[in-house]
Amino acid sequence: MGLSLNLNEAVQICIFDLRRGQHEGQELDKILFFFPMEFPFSAQLSVIGLCEGIITFTRIFSPDAACEVIEAERHSYVFYEAEADIWMVLIMEKSKDNESDWRFDALRGILKEVHYLFMMFHGSLRALLEKQPSGELARSRLYPFVIDYLTDFYVGKKLQLPSFRDSLRERGTVQMLSVSREVAIEVQSLVTVLGSLCVGNTTCKSVILFHDLLVSTTLSPEDTTNIYTYAVLRLIPHALSSGTNTWSYLLKGTSATSAAAGFTATTGSVSDGSQQSSSDASSAGQDQRNSVPRPLQREKWFKGKDGFLTTDIWGAEVGSLVSVLPTVWLRETEENMNLCIYQHKNLTIVILIPACSLINEQGLSLAKQQLVENAYHKIINVEEKLSRGWGGENAYHVSGYRYLIVDGDRHISRASPPGKVTTLAKDSLLTLNRVREEIDFEKMRAQRTNPEHEKDFEVCIRAKNNAWVISKVTRGKELHMVLEKANETLLYATETVEKFSNRYCEGAFSSN
CATH class of the missing domain: 3.30.450.60 (Beta-Lactamase)
Incomplete structure (x- = not known):
């Protein structure tokens, strides 16, 4: 043109x-x-x-x-x-x-x-x-x-x-932390306590993160993604630290204020x-x-001695030095919710309290008191167990693979850590970027042709540097992978992906 x-x-x-x-x-x-x-x-x-x-x-x-x-x-x-x-x-x-x-x-x-x-x-x-x-x-x-x-x-x-170097990332999704059955029971017990914090007939909702991975949520997938995104950008310990970069896929380099x-x-x-x-x-x-409140301003959230995060972003109440409670709007239920955030070490708990149940600062103080009295020991217990099983930023790295798994229906993704992705050759990333562009086009065309039918796609390409670039889409899930050491045959590359799917994806992308 x-x-x-x-x-x-x-x-x-x-x-x-x-x-x-x-x-x-x-x-x-x-x-x-x-x-x-x-x-x-x-x-x-x-x-x-x-x-x-x-x-x-x-x-x-x-x-x-x-x-x-x-x-x-x-x-x-x-x-x-x-x-x-x-x-x-x-x-x-x-x-x-x-x-x-x-x-x-x-x-x-x-x-x-x-x-x-x-x-x-x-x-x-x-x-x-x-x-x-x-x-x-x-x-x-x-x-x-x-x-x-x-x-x-x-x-x-x-x-x-974002450029071709971000091809193994997916914006608009959350990254989950896998936990054992024992820890999952402890987390659910904590979530139950958090849901009972409100006064009257209203119920609190919650989102729990460990580092920048999602542990639990009681929100819809869409609202969870929004709260999770904001938490990773501004609320988790890494985000609260001045000038500190995190390995989170949501943060991009050093910000220019x-x-x-x-x-x-x-x-x-x-x-x-x-x-x-x-x-x-x-x-x-x-x-x-x-x-005008500016919730995305950096370094405006602070952790108090009581473990709760505070901010003056929303200003102060008229004639008072008390900060106005942060408020968000949930798309799923069309509710206004007040944010109450508690942090213990690397565990961040975002509690969403219906705005109608908090008339003033006294209501928030009551909710905080209930949290400390009823949930404090559970929070410590969950954080200790999660830390004991934490494998660091490479916790989900699968040796020999560079990959991205996306569950579009649940807004969840899992990917190789950025530090591992940077080891890929430029040609590999360029090829993957172009393959994903074609996949995006095919998904868009299929959606327009028949919105109620999910079409399956599979692409396998040999890059200029002899790496295999593979993308699979099936039943609302996607797998994108680069194999730079599988420089033998297409059959070898296909079998390698099959092994990955069977072992780490419950066979979602297997041919059988």
Whole structure:
């Protein structure tokens, strides 16, 4: 295609509403977010105008399937319709080397993740736009949230989004910790106690993590993924430590806080400039920006002497120094829940208390007291048993294999540790990335043809460096594997995968 834009930044991200700004002189109203923020409005409108044209044009030929990817000469465009007529677009500049080989479904996963997290803390964008039609409320929440999210992708001063080197990772899933039957009984006993903490007829929900692996959850898979993602990003001991990197697949290098630091000075002009509102509305918008909670800011959660994590992200109650209780919204039950987080060594317990049962800080204090009285010894017991059987970051490494297993129905994945993946040759990762891209396309096409039927796929390719790259999809599960030492025959590679499937996947990917 001949599409190209004269842009100096390697990455642009825009969020816009097709229902807004349709009249002359009001075009800026459709812009809800744009990165980089220092782009002039004329450039922002050019980018969004091109994206809107692509969406409109592709709908002529495919009215029921939204546009997802457009490959231009100099840029790749990844589209995601987050809500009805509210689009998120990620634009990546191509480079001459193959470091710009991306898997577009992985890039779209970034857009999905930031939207899901945003909804968990702020609700839907459409609801915010309906609450304040000027759009200032939505913008005042979007700008700091997305900018804070992007800081995790900075390495130095450079924004690095997932490339072919991340082919053995799957965003939007959780990684489970396997436990013995004895430990599982202890964990279930603890979960039962946690569920009985609330006063009255309400019931608490919980998510338990050990290091950055999920131990237990009482939430739906989708809500579990969101809470788990946030916990790994900001709540587990590694995330609480200043400037410490973790081996978690969710964290990306050293974050650059400079991008978020420029938000206060920049977003005012962006938001105010995109409005044709009165001075009163502008003043109200400024007040909103000053009081907007920023749950993705780094180093804003602290562990107290009592083991509970505290934060002032949500501000303080009027006329009081007491912090406002952190609140999240669950998609499955459409409930507002208060977060109460307890940490003992490497065990992190996220307790979600129905907001209706906590009228004030006294209610939270009562719940904390109940936790200490009823669950403290169980927490110590579970942490000790998990630590005794903990094998470190290579606990699930299978010697000789580099792999990724995904259970899409349950939002669960298991993969080789990143440290082991880095031992793979560049050609191996490039080949795997391209194979996964083809698998993504086939799954998408099968879903459109017959959404109720799950189609099985199997691909086995010999890479340039003689490594075998194998991908299998069956009954909602996926296996992606690289065998660099199986440089003999296809039969040898196939038998090696069969052994892995029978031993570690309960035969889910075996031919028999």
